[in-house]
Amino acid sequence: MKRLIPILFIVAIFSLVFISCGKKDRTEPESSEIKGEDIAYNPGKDEEIQRYNLEILKQRTKTRTPCDTIALMEYILNNFERGTYLVYFDKTTTYNIPRPAVIYFNQGGNQYIFGVIVRNKPGERLIEPKNIIGYDQSFIDLDSTELGTAFFSLALFACNNGNFSVVWETPIPSHGGFNNISIHRWKYKNTPFVRVNFHYARGIGHIDYNYFMVRGTDSIPHLLMTYKGIDFQRTIANVNDDRYPDYYEYLFYNLPDRIYARDSIAFIWNLKDSVYVNTRNSKQTRPY
Numbered sequence: 001m002k003r004l005i006p007i008l009f010i011v012a013i014f015s016l017v018f019i020s021c022g023k024k025d026r027t028e029p030e031s032s033e034i035k036g037e038d039i040a041y042n043p044g045k046d047e048e049i050q051r052y053n054l055e056i057l058k059q060r061t062k063t064r065t066p067c068d069t070i071a072l073m074e075y076i077l078n079n080f081e082r083g084t085y086l087v088y089f090d091k092t093t094t095y096n097i098p099r100p101a102v103i104y105f106n107q108g109g110n111q112y113i114f115g116v117i118v119r120n121k122p123g124e125r126l127i128e129p130k131n132i133i134g135y136d137q138s139f140i141d142l143d144s145t146e147l148g149t150a151f152f153s154l155a156l157f158a159c160n161n162g163n164f165s166v167v168w169e170t171p172i173p174s175h176g177g178f179n180n181i182s183i184h185r186w187k188y189k190n191t192p193f194v195r196v197n198f199h200y201a202r203g204i205g206h207i208d209y210n211y212f213m214v215r216g217t218d219s220i221p222h223l224l225m226t227y228k229g230i231d232f233q234r235t236i237a238n239v240n241d242d243r244y245p246d247y248y249e250y251l252f253y254n255l256p257d258r259i260y261a262r263d264s265i266a267f268i269w270n271l272k273d274s275v276y277v278n279t280r281n282s283k284q285t286r287p288y
Helices: 004-027 031-037 043-060 069-079 136-142
Strands: 084-086 102-107 110-120 150-160 163-171 178-186 191-200 205-212 222-228 233-237 246-254 259-270 275-278
Touching: 043 069, 069 084, 069 110, 069 163, 102 178, 110 178, 136 191, 150 191, 178 205
Parallel strands: none
Antiparallel strands: 084 110, 102 110, 110 150, 150 163, 178 191, 191 205, 205 222, 222 233, 233 246, 246 259, 259 275
């Protein structure tokens, strides 16, 4: 009898496991149902979360001003298509608080804001900041659809009597690895330009998208891309002394013991065809 009790106990345990597994198989939803409930594929649910987070941010902010960053975030949420967000700077340290990618400035008595925004590709997985911001995230171009495809753009907003309006918006030709935004002035023509900096981990370097205000701040800017890495470099230049910036493309030699720049080629802007043209080979052109 003493031997029979442990045997019955073991049989009972296996019976309970079998019954519970059978119930799980019958009630477990299909994978498509799981995907349908996944927030990553539900723009409506994502918008609800964005609005909730915005309300929490409002409650925790003690001092507010007209057209502040919180108001701009709300304006984007209310007036742009679903899946559009204001981008944040890459964190410079592990514990610092990310800052929104905006630049405020005054001109002619009016307040303006440069801002970097990002959109989701319709029908794909919703993007997340952790997948598009930072050094490691510059690899996303290799497999962007698995994590959603991000479309960046630079926008100029105007603030009048506490109300926003979009002056212009222009694409930024990158999908991941955003770092920061800054404003500069081209010394040759005293032209202001906005630099949008992206990490480029594959080349151990960075890429800058420089937006020159050649026709004034209120007009869509002129884009010139520059970059620098372990064996590639392109720098802003003034080659033909017109109002459009040019650039030098450097040619590198990769030797077993060293890497160095051996030559540089000038590219100038062809206003008629809206392309950069190689000054040594006119058949070679670049869009920006």
